[in-house]
Amino acid sequence: xINRNNKYLPIILAxxxxxxxxxxxxxxxxxTPNTNNFSFFNKSQTKFPTILSYISQDYVDTVNIEQLEDxxxxxxxxKLDPHSEYILAKEFNKINDPLFGNFDGIGVQFRIEKDTVxxxxxxxxxxxxxxxxxxxxxxxxxxxxxxxGIGVTNQKVMKKLKGPKGTKVNVGIFRQGVKNLxxxxxxxxxxxxxxxDISYKPTDSIGYIKLNKxxxxxYKEVRSGLEKLKSQGANKIILDLRGNGGxxxxxxxxxxxxxxxxxxxxxxxxxxxxxxxxxxxTKNGICENDKIIVLIDGGSASASEILAGAIQDNDRGIIIxxxxxxxxxxxxxxxxxxxxxxxxxxxxxxxxTGRCIQKPYNNGKSDYYDNFYNRWLNGELEYADSIxxxxxxxxxxxxxxxxxxxxxxxxxxxxxxxxxxxxKYMSDLIQQGxxxxxxxxxxxxxxxxxxxxxxxxxxxxxxxxxxxxxxxFNSLTKKEGIVFDKKLYNESLSxxxxxxxxxxxxxxxxxxxxxxxxxxxD
Numbered sequence: 001x002i003n004r005n006n007k008y009l010p011i012i013l014a015x016x017x018x019x020x021x022x023x024x025x026x027x028x029x030x031x032t033p034n035t036n037n038f039s040f041f042n043k044s045q046t047k048f049p050t051i052l053s054y055i056s057q058d059y060v061d062t063v064n065i066e067q068l069e070d071x072x073x074x075x076x077x078x079k080l081d082p083h084s085e086y087i088l089a090k091e092f093n094k095i096n097d098p099l100f101g102n103f104d105g106i107g108v109q110f111r112i113e114k115d116t117v118x119x120x121x122x123x124x125x126x127x128x129x130x131x132x133x134x135x136x137x138x139x140x141x142x143x144x145x146x147x148x149g150i151g152v153t154n155q156k157v158m159k160k161l162k163g164p165k166g167t168k169v170n171v172g173i174f175r176q177g178v179k180n181l182x183x184x185x186x187x188x189x190x191x192x193x194x195x196x197d198i199s200y201k202p203t204d205s206i207g208y209i210k211l212n213k214x215x216x217x218x219y220k221e222v223r224s225g226l227e228k229l230k231s232q233g234a235n236k237i238i239l240d241l242r243g244n245g246g247x248x249x250x251x252x253x254x255x256x257x258x259x260x261x262x263x264x265x266x267x268x269x270x271x272x273x274x275x276x277x278x279x280x281x282t283k284n285g286i287c288e289n290d291k292i293i294v295l296i297d298g299g300s301a302s303a304s305e306i307l308a309g310a311i312q313d314n315d316r317g318i319i320i321x322x323x324x325x326x327x328x329x330x331x332x333x334x335x336x337x338x339x340x341x342x343x344x345x346x347x348x349x350x351x352x353t354g355r356c357i358q359k360p361y362n363n364g365k366s367d368y369y370d371n372f373y374n375r376w377l378n379g380e381l382e383y384a385d386s387i388x389x390x391x392x393x394x395x396x397x398x399x400x401x402x403x404x405x406x407x408x409x410x411x412x413x414x415x416x417x418x419x420x421x422x423x424k425y426m427s428d429l430i431q432q433g434x435x436x437x438x439x440x441x442x443x444x445x446x447x448x449x450x451x452x453x454x455x456x457x458x459x460x461x462x463x464x465x466x467x468x469x470x471x472x473f474n475s476l477t478k479k480e481g482i483v484f485d486k487k488l489y490n491e492s493l494s495x496x497x498x499x500x501x502x503x504x505x506x507x508x509x510x511x512x513x514x515x516x517x518x519x520x521x522d
Contacts, residue, residue, distance in 0.1 A: 048072070070340070081345050082361050082368045083329050089339030094158075096333075096341075099247050101193055101217035105162045106169060106186045108133065109510075113440060116140075116148045117157055121510055127189045133173065135508075136447045140181055141172035148174075163188050192217070195247075198511045199225030202519065207234030210515065211255075214247030214303035219254035226258060226287055236291040239307075242321060246302025249330060249349070256310040258285040259292050259317065264352070266310045269330050271347030292317030296409060298372055298381070301325035308409045309351030315399040319411040322381055325372070326408035328358030353395035355405030384414035425488035426495070432480060435496075438473050439503030447508065456512035459505055465497040473500065495521055 056065050070088060077084040087095055097103040107126020108119050117139040122129040140148045142160045161169060167188050172181040195218040197210040207229030209222060226237070237259075249267070256266045260281035268278040294308045296319060305324050311317045328350075331343045348356045361368045379386040393405040404410060429435060443450060453459040473496075478484060489496075498521055505513025 073342070077342065077344070078365065081329060082365050083327065083331055083343070084345045085343050087341040087343065092335075092339060092341055093162075098193060098213060099215050101195070101215045102190050103162065103193065104165045104188050105191045106171075106188055107191045108161075110139070110157065112152060112154060112157070115151060117152065118444075120507065123191060126191055127186050128184075131184055131186060133171075133184060133186075134175065135451075136176065136444055138174040139171050140174050141170075143170050144172075165189055194221060196221040196225055198515045199229060200512075200516060201229060201232055201234055202238075202516070205234060206236045206238060207232075208238045208240065208515075208519070210240040210511075211244055213244060214249075214251040214255075216248060216251070218247065218251040222255050223258065223286075230286065230290075234290075236293075237287055238293045238295065240295045241300045241304040241308060242295050242297040243299040244301070244304040245299060245325075246304055246327065249303055249306060252303035252306040252310075253279045256307050257281045259287050259290075259311060260285060260314055261288050264310075264314050264316075267306050267349050267351060269347045269349045271330070271345075274347040294319050296321040296324045296411060298322055298325055298375060298408075300409075302327040302329075305357055305409050306349060306351070309355075309357065312401075312403060312409060312412065313352035313355075313395075313397050315397050315401065318413060319409060320413045321411045321415050322417065323375070323387060323410050324357070324408040326357055326359030326406075328356040351403075351405075353397055353403060355393060355395045355403060357405055357408050359407040381417040383416065423488040423491055425482075425485045426492040428482050429477060429496075432482065434473070434477050434480065434482065435499045435503055438476050439500055440507055442469070442472070442500075443504050443507035450504070450508045456505065456509035456516075459509055459513050460516055463501065463505075465500050469500070470496075 052065060052069060055063055055068065070086065074086045077086050107123040107128045109121040109123065111118050111120050119133065119135060119137045119139065121135050122133045138148065140146065147157060163169065165188055168185055169188065170183065170185050172183055174181055195211055195213045195215045197212055199207065199209045202208050209225050211218065211222065229237070253266050260266065262281060262283035264281040266279045266281055268276055270276040292311060294311050294317060296304065296308050300308065301324060305327065308319050308324065312319050328348050329345045330347045330349055332346045333341055333343045335341045348358060350356050359371060375381055387410060389404045390406050395403050395405060397403060450459065453462060474484065498517060502514050502517035505517055
């Protein structure tokens with residue numbers, strides 16, 4: 001059994017609260033978006049154009065008809081279900097780029113730290129890395145506009161840095177040890193985004209893959225990861241879908257096919273205006289005989305649930321974690337003439353036993369997303385017996401396992417979110433962001449020294465959290481008002497070291513320097 005030893009309750013609680021706000025835009029399961037132009041207003045018998053025309057011609061004050069139209073469409077779709085939505089033209093790329101697997105930009109990962117745009121990583125082979133921009137550089141100006149010390153936001157920086165392939169942007173860079181700003185002109189290019197955070201072997205026979213979304217490139221990435229792990233001797237696979245809000249249904253089907261034998265049902269869909277369509281596994285899977293465990297939680301939704309449901313309903317592997325979100329609706333995206341788009345729910349999907357795992361949404365969006373938080377209040381995240389099942393939605397797998405529809409995928413093995421051993425000192429450190437802040441500053445100050453390890457593997461094997469580093473960390477925590485408790489500190493020392501090392505590793509070597517260390521606490 002794989003045990004998730006979660007000692008970071010405050011952080012998880014914050015994620016739970018935030019999920020209710022953000023899941024509505026992240027949970028996108030459906031076929032590849034339809035890019036054909038379409039207009040709602042092409043039928044003379046509809047009331048909408050008549051009303052808009054009347055308002056435009058005769059209303060007492062000046063009215064922005066386009067904005068009125070946008071608001072009306074959004075309101076109409078909001079009355080259908082929680083996942084049908086209207087996307088403004090100006091928001092289209094921001095919302096869809098993550099699913100396409102690439103975007104046009106300068107090729108850097110950045111973070112706003114102390115009101116400064118800090119480059120965490122210049123993507124290898126990207127336009128910024130090619131012209132000499134380095135990890136740890138600060139962007140001070142963009143096209144001669146100052147972006148440091150003015151309360152800049154991620155959204156504003158992204159808007160300035162992203163742009164069509166081939167266009168140029170000028171940046172002024174501050175680099176430690178260099179007196180004056182360094183000026184660079186960067187030609188934007190296509191930048192790939194990745195849905196596999198990491199694939200590696202925690203033991204000789206076990207391969208681990210962390211998938212953060214289901215995009216157009218996800219299947220290729222997962223297949224490549226599986227091939228690598230199997231070539232290294234792995235015959236047991238852990239597929240981590242925790243926090244994965246979904247994406248393209250086809251990607252979930254293709255990945256499920258890697259684990260299921262020929263002609264096994266993966267999923268089927270049907271709707272009032274869509275005939276039943278079924279997807280079956282082929283004989284091309286490379287892991288059909290390997291053991292498989294899928295990790296899920298309340299943030300695993302839509303395409304994640306299709307994949308987990310296919311594994312569970314075919315008695316193919318073990319699902320571990322906590323009940324998934326419960327989104328069983330399939331969206332179809334249509335682009336409108338002005339560049340905006342509509343994502344309309346056109347059908348429901350069903351797992352191989354026939355269950356639809358969509359949770360109820362009769363009481364509106366607020367109640368729908370509050371359900372996520374209510375699971376915490378009801379004790380479901382701590383105790384398996386707090387999960388409420390609807391016996392009218394009971395289904396049976398081929399081997400006789402009872403599974404339920406109507407509210408997500410319930411894991412075969414439940415893992416509580418609560419760890420009763422967490423002490424107050426550790427909780428205070430986490431709540432005030434001490435690990436994150438210290439690791440960021442330490443990595444920034446010691447970048448050249450840490451990069452001398454050359455790769456994540458060497459860093460993991462050879463770097464250690466010594467007494468001097470711990471002394472620096474404790475000085476910071478005391479400065480920030482955290483009362484030092486020697487007894488509780490010693491109780492948590494091993495985890496303090498692991499967290500510091502993993503976060504320092506992430507700042508220098510990205511996920512390869514993070515997950516192999518951090519997952520030792522998992």
